[in-house]
Amino acid sequence: MRVITLAGSPRFPSRSSALLEYAREQLSARDVEVCHWNLHNFAPEDLLYARFDSPALKALSEQLETADGLIVATPVYKASFSGALKTLLDLLAERALAGKVVLPLATGGTVAHLLAVDYALKPVLSALKAQEILHGVFADDTQVLEYQHSPRFSAHLQHRLDEALESFWQALRRRAVQPPAFTHLQGVAHV
Ligand SMILES: Cc1cc2nc3c(=O)[nH]c(=O)nc-3n(C[C@H](O)[C@H](O)[C@H](O)COP(=O)(O)O)c2cc1C
Numbered sequence: 001m002r003v004i005t006l007a008g009s010p011r012f013p014s015r016s017s018a019l020l021e022y023a024r025e026q027l028s029a030r031d032v033e034v035c036h037w038n039l040h041n042f043a044p045e046d047l048l049y050a051r052f053d054s055p056a057l058k059a060l061s062e063q064l065e066t067a068d069g070l071i072v073a074t075p076v077y078k079a080s081f082s083g084a085l086k087t088l089l090d091l092l093a094e095r096a097l098a099g100k101v102v103l104p105l106a107t108g109g110t111v112a113h114l115l116a117v118d119y120a121l122k123p124v125l126s127a128l129k130a131q132e133i134l135h136g137v138f139a140d141d142t143q144v145l146e147y148q149h150s151p152r153f154s155a156h157l158q159h160r161l162d163e164a165l166e167s168f169w170q171a172l173r174r175r176a177v178q179p180p181a182f183t184h185l186q187g188v189a190h191v
Pocket of ligand 1 (some may be wrong): 009010011015016074075076077079080107109111113141
């Protein structure tokens with residue numbers, strides 16, 4: 001199984017990226033191949049000027065095509081996900097997330113904006129035709145105890161991350177066991 005992790009913060013090190021780093025460790029321990037991307041992999045002018053022929057964009061798009069899942073992390077900026085992440089998502093093909101399981105993660109300064117993922121990011125992931133968008137994890141800044149070096153989280157956040165990653169893992173496994181095609185089932189029903 002192959003998963004892409006995408007850090008949507010313009011900053012590094014960053015709190016939301018720390019959540020991704022933890023996710024990467026956990027998935028790698030389960031023999032999932034993880035390819036990590038962050039906004040610094042892209043030339044800023046390629047994103048700002050919507051250069052669809054950006055070499056980094058091409059490389060990400062190719063990796064996405066064969067990936068089973070995506071974990072995307074973002075800080076909350078002005079009650080939404082980061083604008084820099086949007087400039088990248090805008091450049092992906094319309095069906096870039098077709099057939100993929102997606103887990104969104106976010107960090108923010110206030111729990112008042114914990115729904116930002118639901119009302120802002122999830123509709124964009126849907127527009128990219130994600131097959132299954134899982135219940136995301138929102139962490140407020142006080143729950144990220146350390147993010148400059150080895151990430152450390154409050155026990156409550158750690159627990160929620162573990163649960164979300166378990167759901168992600170189960171969804172990937174379900175995806176790996178494909179049910180028979182619908183047309184085939186119809187054929188069986190008529191016998
Ligand atoms: C420009 C800017 C805008 C922000 N806007 C919000 C906001 O509207 N709501 C919120 O809860 N936090 C807001 N924050 C706080 C960040 O979401 C929070 O510190 C987050 O953990 C930063 O993540 P990062 O370290 O991955 O970049 C904002 C921070 C910045 C720099």
